[in-house]
Amino acid sequence: MLLERRKNNRRKLKGDKNMWDWLRRILDFLRNLFSKKKIIAIDSNWEPVTEAGYKYRQANVYPVFRNQGYIIVEAQGVNANRAYVKSRLMTIKNLRYITGVGHGNYELYTGQDPHIIFKVGEEEEEYDKKEVNNRVVHLLSCRTARYLGPDFVKNGCLAFFGYDENFAFSWGYEEIFFRCDSEIDFSFAKGFNAKQAYEKTRIIYTDAIDALNDEGKYYIAAILQDDLDILRCPSINIKYGKENATI
Amino acid sequence: MDPIKDMIKKKSNESERTKEERLTEQLQLVAGFSDDGIEMITLEQLIRMKIALLAEISKEQQNKLTIERIKAQEKFKIAFLEDGITRELDKDEAIKHINEGSNIGEQLVRIEMRAIQFAFREAKKQ
Numbered sequence: 562m563l564l565e566r567r568k569n570n571r572r573k574l575k576g577d578k579n580m581w582d583w584l585r586r587i588l589d590f591l592r593n594l595f596s597k598k599k600i601i602a603i604d605s606n607w608e609p610v611t612e613a614g615y616k617y618r619q620a621n622v623y624p625v626f627r628n629q630g631y632i633i634v635e636a637q638g639v640n641a642n643r644a645y646v647k648s649r650l651m652t653i654k655n656l657r658y659i660t661g662v663g664h665g666n667y668e669l670y671t672g673q674d675p676h677i678i679f680k681v682g683e684e685e686e687e688y689d690k691k692e693v694n695n696r697v698v699h700l701l702s703c704r705t706a707r708y709l710g711p712d713f714v715k716n717g718c719l720a721f722f723g724y725d726e727n728f729a730f731s732w733g734y735e736e737i738f739f740r741c742d743s744e745i746d747f748s749f750a751k752g753f754n755a756k757q758a759y760e761k762t763r764i765i766y767t768d769a770i771d772a773l774n775d776e777g778k779y780y781i782a783a784i785l786q787d788d789l790d791i792l793r794c795p796s797i798n799i800k801y802g803k804e805n806a807t808i
Numbered sequence: 809m810d811p812i813k814d815m816i817k818k819k820s821n822e823s824e825r826t827k828e829e830r831l832t833e834q835l836q837l838v839a840g841f842s843d844d845g846i847e848m849i850t851l852e853q854l855i856r857m858k859i860a861l862l863a864e865i866s867k868e869q870q871n872k873l874t875i876e877r878i879k880a881q882e883k884f885k886i887a888f889l890e891d892g893i894t895r896e897l898d899k900d901e902a903i904k905h906i907n908e909g910s911n912i913g914e915q916l917v918r919i920e921m922r923a924i925q926f927a928f929r930e931a932k933k934q
Contacts, residue, residue, distance in 0.1 A: 610887045610895040664891040671891050703890035728889045772813040774926050776820040777830030783922035
């Protein structure tokens with residue numbers, strides 16, 4: 562009788578232990594989920610130019626962030642629209658980095674079709690400063706460094722990386738152009754600050770330009786040089802944020 | 809080998825032409841103007857005549873050079889990430905932008921002038 566009772570108690574204890582074990586695991590998982598650093602990928606892919614950039618980044622850029630323990634919030638393809646992006650940026654905690662490929666202009670960045678994602682000025686489409694506050698932004702897009710980037714920084718963005726004029730590339734060599742630009746992402750993913758990210762990116766661009774010239778690809782080298790010349794970030798001007806910014 | 813250099817080497821190996829052939833082709837392309845500023849001359853002539861590269865070339869002359877060089881290219885296609893324009897330009901569209909003096913046109917001229925400088929530097933090494 563006594564033996565039977567002890568066995569039952571032991572079974573109950575074991576069951577309780579299992580239950581607590583599971584609960585602890587769930588809590589650990591949730592804690593991990595909410596405390597993990599996150600990035601948002603705002604990539605459009607609605608026509609060949611953005612599709613090429615999206616495919617490259619999907620295959621080469623985001624795996625690096627995942628390997629470094631980041632969670633990727635995917636605002637890509639049809640989800641690269643204002644409502645989706647805003648809802649994610651306003652609600653997700655510990656989101657440190659905004660990156661993406663899309664068409665752009667001096668005062669705006671677009672997503673799919675192309676929806677305006679961020680725009681300076683007009684009230685209806687204007688972004689909320691909380692969307693960029695305390696975050697680092699990198700946009701592979703044309704012209705956004707002219708007005709949009711500095712506007713982000715005025716509204717609390719830690720550092721902005723983008724291009725002052727048209728980012729151009731030559732078909733057949735698109736991977737080389739995307740590889741050079743993505744050094745910005747790789748650097749932040751690996752814990753480098755904005756100054757170091759620019760330095761590493763400049764080296765990759767310069768190496769690629771030299772290698773293209775060595776192969777007699779002068780025109781492609783010239784396009785790449787133009788892209789490097791129009792790259793803007795805190796190391797170029799303080800209006801793009803702080804050189805010591807990290808994600 | 810450095811991954812980016814490796815990528816470029818592989819890409820280059822896919823091409824039918826050697827780098828020497830590419831340089832020879834560049835030497836035959838117009839790259840400047842004669843002393844009188846009227847006649848366009850090739851990179852080879854420019855080096856032979858010891859005319860300073862792109863010296864005192866007006867905006868109009870730069871446009872002319874760029875158009876001639878784009879016309880001479882076998883294939884021409886350049887892509888942009890700009891909102892609100894045709895995202896890929898072929899030869900005719902590129903020339904139209906240059907003639908209109910658009911922002912894209914100015915960029916194309918800038919790139920072409922840079923390409924001439926790169927080819928000139930390489931040719932001088934030979």
